Amino acid sequence: MSTSPATDIAAAAADPSTGTAGFGFYVHVPFCVSRCGYCDFNTYTASELGAGVSRDTYAAIVRSEVRAAAARFDKPPKVDTVFFGGGTPTLLPAADLAAILAEIDRAFGLADGYEATTEANPESVDADYLAELHDGGFTRLSIGMQSTASHVLKVLDREHSPQKALDAVAHARRAGFEHVSLDLIYGTPGERAADFADSLAAAVDTGVDHVSAYALIVEDGTALARRIRAGQVPQPSDDVAADRYLAAEAALAAAGFSWYEVSNWAKDDAARCRHNLLYWEGGHWWGAGPGAHSHLPGVRWWNHKHPSTYGTALAQGLPVAGHERLTADDRYLERVLLLTRLAGGLPLAELRPAGAAAAERVAAEGLAELRDGRLVLTLRGRLLADAVVRDLTA
Numbered sequence: 093m094s095t096s097p098a099t100d101i102a103a104a105a106a107d108p109s110t111g112t113a114g115f116g117f118y119v120h121v122p123f124c125v126s127r128c129g130y131c132d133f134n135t136y137t138a139s140e141l142g143a144g145v146s147r148d149t150y151a152a153i154v155r156s157e158v159r160a161a162a163a164r165f166d167k168p169p170k171v172d173t174v175f176f177g178g179g180t181p182t183l184l185p186a187a188d189l190a191a192i193l194a195e196i197d198r199a200f201g202l203a204d205g206y207e208a209t210t211e212a213n214p215e216s217v218d219a220d221y222l223a224e225l226h227d228g229g230f231t232r233l234s235i236g237m238q239s240t241a242s243h244v245l246k247v248l249d250r251e252h253s254p255q256k257a258l259d260a261v262a263h264a265r266r267a268g269f270e271h272v273s274l275d276l277i278y279g280t281p282g283e284r285a286a287d288f289a290d291s292l293a294a295a296v297d298t299g300v301d302h303v304s305a306y307a308l309i310v311e312d313g314t315a316l317a318r319r320i321r322a323g324q325v326p327q328p329s330d331d332v333a334a335d336r337y338l339a340a341e342a343a344l345a346a347a348g349f350s351w352y353e354v355s356n357w358a359k360d361d362a363a364r365c366r367h368n369l370l371y372w373e374g375g376h377w378w379g380a381g382p383g384a385h386s387h388l389p390g391v392r393w394w395n396h397k398h399p400s401t402y403g404t405a406l407a408q409g410l411p412v413a414g415h416e417r418l419t420a421d422d423r424y425l426e427r428v429l430l431l432t433r434l435a436g437g438l439p440l441a442e443l444r445p446a447g448a449a450a451a452e453r454v455a456a457e458g459l460a461e462l463r464d465g466r467l468v469l470t471l472r473g474r475l476l477a478d479a480v481v482r483d484l485t486a
């Protein structure tokens with residue numbers, strides 16, 4: 093049995109099923125100007141980074157991982173989707189993001205009709221920047237709007253005004269981006285129902301074709317968790333979050349959006365995020381950058397988390413911090429978890445006997461419908477998606 097990451101990755105890269113259901117590339121950019129109090133993503137402000145790591149050299153370093161990745165394949169698969177996430181990818185010059193995308197194209201080849209998304213913070217982009225990104229081959233933008241209420245943005249420690257996010261969408265559309273998405277957070281302490289309704293209306297009015305809406309999660313170890321423990325900020329309420337979710341569904345459906353994953357709505361099929369769908373449907377991808385995760389047939393691995401450790405490891409080979417061979421149980425749990433959250437539903441044929449019995453129960457409770465051989469969450473089931481998954485996999 094092979095155990096070293098290099099051997100397992102080589103075997104997976106040589107597996108003829110690699111990329112047969114599409115192949116994705118994720119690029120992690122671990123820099124932010126300041127840390128939002130609720131965020132526990134792998135990102136560093138200048139003062140947290142320490143010596144030896146800089147934004148100036150980052151593009152060159154990631155490009156070397158792209159080349160090292162391609163060298164693992166006899167015939168690198170064409171890349172259907174690319175996603176730059178963070179952190180704040182748009183803290184790097186647009187030319188750097190374009191150069192990394194071009195390196196992926198050189199090393200792997202971008203498939204015809206590829207999708208290339210970058211996350212963008214509203215305050216970090218202007219018209220020229222977005223035009224340069226579009227010219228550099230990006231096809232889609234995901235902008236972190238979060239809310240249009242100034243007092244909510246303040247609790248979230250956001251650096252931008254409400255108007256900045258709306259301006260960013262206008263610049264993106266003028267730059268030629270056909271697909272633009274806005275991220276919203278709901279349930280922030282101090283947010284009123286009217287604040288979220290206004291945020292939804294403003295998001296819809298921009299003309300974007302995709303919206304993601306997430307309930308605020310209080311992550312351990314964040315400044316927000318500390319403020320809540322100290323009694324400075326109230327704990328978000330599950331009941332309020334459920335009301336906000338229903339408000340999101342109503343406002344977005346009325347504006348012509350359909351949900352395709354519990355937290356994601358799109359105007360039509362072409363507006364869906366193909367990269368995220370690839371994750372949710374069990375596709376294969378390479379993740380480059382500090383802390384990025386990758387998945388090839390039967391194996392998952394993750395890179396060293398800190399940019400400086402990552403850089404040092406990459407100088408000697410792949411910057412892998414850990415890996416696991418996936419067991420049949422791992423694969424089963426993951427497929428049930430991810431497919432249940434999709435509007436396309438979970439094929440009942442995938443369920444083991446205990447899961448099939450749970451599916452009947454879940455349907456009898458009105459949390460899902462069983463139709464065309466699939467389990468599809470109802471609106472009430474979407475509110476309780478985690479509990480449904482627990483029941484299906486118990």
Ligand SMILES: C[S@@+](CC[C@H](N)C(=O)[O-])C[C@H]1O[C@@H](n2cnc3c(N)ncnc32)[C@H](O)[C@@H]1O
Pocket residue numbers: 130131132133177178179180181211212213214235236237238275276277306307308309310311
């Ligand atoms: C990788 S993050 C950040 C992207 C970008 N830096 C920004 O802030 O706009 C992507 C999205 O995850 C969501 N998010 C991050 N932390 C969250 C939390 N604790 N609870 C709910 N949503 C969160 C936010 O909506 C954010 O836009």
Ligand code: SF4
Pocket residue numbers: 123124126127128131132133135178179180213236
């Ligand atoms: S800007 Fe985005 S990635 Fe950076 S700390 Fe805030 S939410 Fe996290």
